[in-house]
Amino acid sequence: MITAGIDCGAKNTKTVILRNNEIIGKGSVLTGFDQANAIEKSLEEALKDAGISPDDIEKYGGTGAGMEVVRQADTQVNEIKAMAKAAHFFFPSARTVTDVGAEMGRAAKINEEGRVEDFDINEKCAAGAGAFIEAMARALEVELEEMGPMANESDKSIPMNAQCAIFAESEVVGLIHAKTNKKDISKSIHDAMASRIVSMIRRIGVNEDIVMLGGVGLNPGFVESLRSELEVEKIFVPEDPAFGAAVGAALVAQEEG
Amino acid sequence: MAGGIKMPGEEKKQQKQEFWRWTESNWKNPDLDWNDAKIVTAGIDVGSVSSQAVIVTDGRIFAYSNMRTGSDSPESARNALNYALKGTGLPEDRIDYCIGTGYGRVNVPMADRSITEIACHARGAHFLYGPEVRTVLDVGGQDCKAIHCDGKGKVTDFLMNDKCAAGTGRGMEVFADLLSVPIIEVGDRSFDIEKEPEPVSSTCVVYAKTEATGLLRSGWKVNEVLAAYCSAMAERIYSLIERIGVEERFAITGGMAKNKGVIDRLMKIMNIEPMKTEWDTQIAGAAGAALFANTLVAKGKGRK
Amino acid sequence: MKANYGYKDGSGDYFITIDTDKCNGCRECVSACPYGVMGVGPDENDPFSDDEVAFVTEQERKKIKYTCGPCKPMKNRPPLPCVAACGPGAISHSW
Ligand code: SF4
Ligand code: SF4
Numbered sequence A: 001m002i003t004a005g006i007d008c009g010a011k012n013t014k015t016v017i018l019r020n021n022e023i024i025g026k027g028s029v030l031t032g033f034d035q036a037n038a039i040e041k042s043l044e045e046a047l048k049d050a051g052i053s054p055d056d057i058e059k060y061g062g063t064g065a066g067m068e069v070v071r072q073a074d075t076q077v078n079e080i081k082a083m084a085k086a087a088h089f090f091f092p093s094a095r096t097v098t099d100v101g102a103e104m105g106r107a108a109k110i111n112e113e114g115r116v117e118d119f120d121i122n123e124k125c126a127a128g129a130g131a132f133i134e135a136m137a138r139a140l141e142v143e144l145e146e147m148g149p150m151a152n153e154s155d156k157s158i159p160m161n162a163q164c165a166i167f168a169e170s171e172v173v174g175l176i177h178a179k180t181n182k183k184d185i186s187k188s189i190h191d192a193m194a195s196r197i198v199s200m201i202r203r204i205g206v207n208e209d210i211v212m213l214g215g216v217g218l219n220p221g222f223v224e225s226l227r228s229e230l231e232v233e234k235i236f237v238p239e240d241p242a243f244g245a246a247v248g249a250a251l252v253a254q255e256e257g
Numbered sequence B: 001m002a003g004g005i006k007m008p009g010e011e012k013k014q015q016k017q018e019f020w021r022w023t024e025s026n027w028k029n030p031d032l033d034w035n036d037a038k039i040v041t042a043g044i045d046v047g048s049v050s051s052q053a054v055i056v057t058d059g060r061i062f063a064y065s066n067m068r069t070g071s072d073s074p075e076s077a078r079n080a081l082n083y084a085l086k087g088t089g090l091p092e093d094r095i096d097y098c099i100g101t102g103y104g105r106v107n108v109p110m111a112d113r114s115i116t117e118i119a120c121h122a123r124g125a126h127f128l129y130g131p132e133v134r135t136v137l138d139v140g141g142q143d144c145k146a147i148h149c150d151g152k153g154k155v156t157d158f159l160m161n162d163k164c165a166a167g168t169g170r171g172m173e174v175f176a177d178l179l180s181v182p183i184i185e186v187g188d189r190s191f192d193i194e195k196e197p198e199p200v201s202s203t204c205v206v207y208a209k210t211e212a213t214g215l216l217r218s219g220w221k222v223n224e225v226l227a228a229y230c231s232a233m234a235e236r237i238y239s240l241i242e243r244i245g246v247e248e249r250f251a252i253t254g255g256m257a258k259n260k261g262v263i264d265r266l267m268k269i270m271n272i273e274p275m276k277t278e279w280d281t282q283i284a285g286a287a288g289a290a291l292f293a294n295t296l297v298a299k300g301k302g303r304k
Numbered sequence C: 001m002k003a004n005y006g007y008k009d010g011s012g013d014y015f016i017t018i019d020t021d022k023c024n025g026c027r028e029c030v031s032a033c034p035y036g037v038m039g040v041g042p043d044e045n046d047p048f049s050d051d052e053v054a055f056v057t058e059q060e061r062k063k064i065k066y067t068c069g070p071c072k073p074m075k076n077r078p079p080l081p082c083v084a085a086c087g088p089g090a091i092s093h094s095w
Helices: A033-049 A078-089 A129-139 A144-152 A165-177 A181-206 A218-228 A241-256 B008-020 B073-085 B117-129 B169-179 B183-189 B205-219 B222-244 B260-270 B279-297 C029-032 C083-086
Strands: A001-009 A012-019 A020-031 A059-063 A096-100 A106-112 A116-123 A210-213 B025-028 B041-046 B051-059 B060-068 B097-101 B135-139 B144-149 B156-160 B249-253 C002-009 C011-019 C039-042 C052-056 C091-093
Touching: A001 A033, A001 A241, A012 A033, A012 A241, A012 B060, A020 A033, A059 A078, A059 A241, A059 B041, A078 A096, A078 A106, A078 A116, A078 A210, A078 A241, A078 C091, A096 B205, A106 A181, A116 A181, A116 B025, A129 A144, A129 A181, A129 A218, A129 B205, A144 A181, A144 A218, A165 A181, A165 B205, A210 A218, A210 A241, A210 B117, A241 B183, A241 C011, B041 B073, B041 B279, B051 B073, B051 B279, B060 B073, B097 B279, B117 B135, B117 B144, B117 B156, B117 B249, B117 B279, B135 B222, B135 B279, B144 B222, B156 B222, B169 B183, B169 B205, B169 B222, B183 B222, B183 B260, B205 B222, B222 B260, B249 B279, B249 C011, C002 C052, C029 C039, C029 C083, C083 C091
Parallel strands: A001 A059, A096 A210, B041 B097, B135 B249, B156 C002
Antiparallel strands: A001 A012, A012 A020, A096 A106, A106 A116, B025 B060, B041 B051, B051 B060, B135 B144, B144 B156, C002 C011, C011 C091, C039 C052
């Protein structure tokens, strides 16, 4: 059976094509201000990647902030369920999964079957989402991709007072003026952000193995801050964490289809 | 900058300053002579954006200043006090007691003591608006405060939000910057529209910016986006006041009191008539501090 | 006085309210809180009062949502340590 999972997120729209539990195609485009268009584009890309035609797809699952716009969707998959399914798919030993994207952070406790037992969500405040690190990268005048590696070169975290992304921007600018090492600033940014996600995880309980999904999972600085805040050996991150929810949606479409 | 070649960076810097401009001022009470005063006290409020100094003689406002906060608090406090004293003939060492307040209150070198802005705003509003005031709203550069006080200006209930930029002066600045509209024009321009738009739906300033960019791209006019943000801001501020509730009568202090784009919309939501005052609404905190100092000295607690 | 410490951000309301008229300054809440959120001292918002009252410490005011998180598990939430410790019932949380 071939299914497609489409995750229309705040920043990127991602499509994953699944054939009998195997990922055969992926597509990702910026969501921008036209969600419908982004959905078509990412699907096209994934179809091309898989080398199949739209007619080959039997079922579609839609998820993400713009899931209502995914007109193809046979099932709309709740984001928590999608991330739980995906975590279980990548790492059957997963008991805790956190998904941090551009505009949200989530955490769920899951059982051996990948079913959700408890969850917490943080949204509508950039302080607890990828947007926070993006805004700080702008303030530091550093490429977003460089932020994580920079942070990992520092072993000094300076306490940051501001919690809000807007106020933290000025604080970072102040630190730069005070000639603080940018690597240390970057580490503090990731630590601050990670501690917010950790407090969410603590509310549902820290149970290993811990899996991280979402675009922020590509940021090694964040993953390291998360790991050390949680005091665990390892955070499990799949190869393409940003496609996590899309994979989950495709899996649900396959099960329910 | 007529003529000459402007570097792009230079132009940007110039414009940036332009968007924040508001006038600094000082004032001296023509009816009072400090030579007649028994007690002279000062209150200095160092906020994130503006700083004020108020001089009180025997419990009446003698002089004040309202200035931009500089890069450090001690210097801003010094400048504000100098500016308030300027041209009054009052020597600084005649001041019996000085109280610092505001966000930089612990960094006011000439202060004998510091008192929170919550207490000072209530006390100041009680003076500026009269003893009928029960609810004071203060929207500052980096915070938003809602305070209930009794007939003596004593705080009975309060909340202060300085964690989130939404509903503070900073949120408005970020928007004015995004839309390249000078902050003092925001009010007027937000009403220069054909129809009141829906408020911006994101509370978070970061997300509201993204939303606004989308609105502009889909053809909204700058003034419409401004209006949509002003009303989002009004709703946001209202939701904060709601937590402690509104008791009449109601007064607004702080810089935002001068932004009618937000305040007129807020009043419409609240369906209330705010109290009026002849005084500069930004001096409430410093006035409260100076009045507290006066009370302390009068009670004999405030001698150095 | 009802002192509301905390904040409201895009994600919700997070306030700890201390009713200073009920609080007797006994410090039970300070010992009960595992994360140093509570403090007791002169009432900084009532400069003429000599009574000591509880407050939320300066460094925690902007992050109580996170700091208090572990005391508020999503499932089977026990009574909050600070609230339970307070005899006169002066403390309440908004979330
Ligand atoms: S403005 Fe700041 S605190 Fe407020 S919701 Fe946005 S990031 Fe969070
Ligand atoms: S336990 Fe209650 S009465 Fe005692 S100090 Fe804390 S808030 Fe006040």
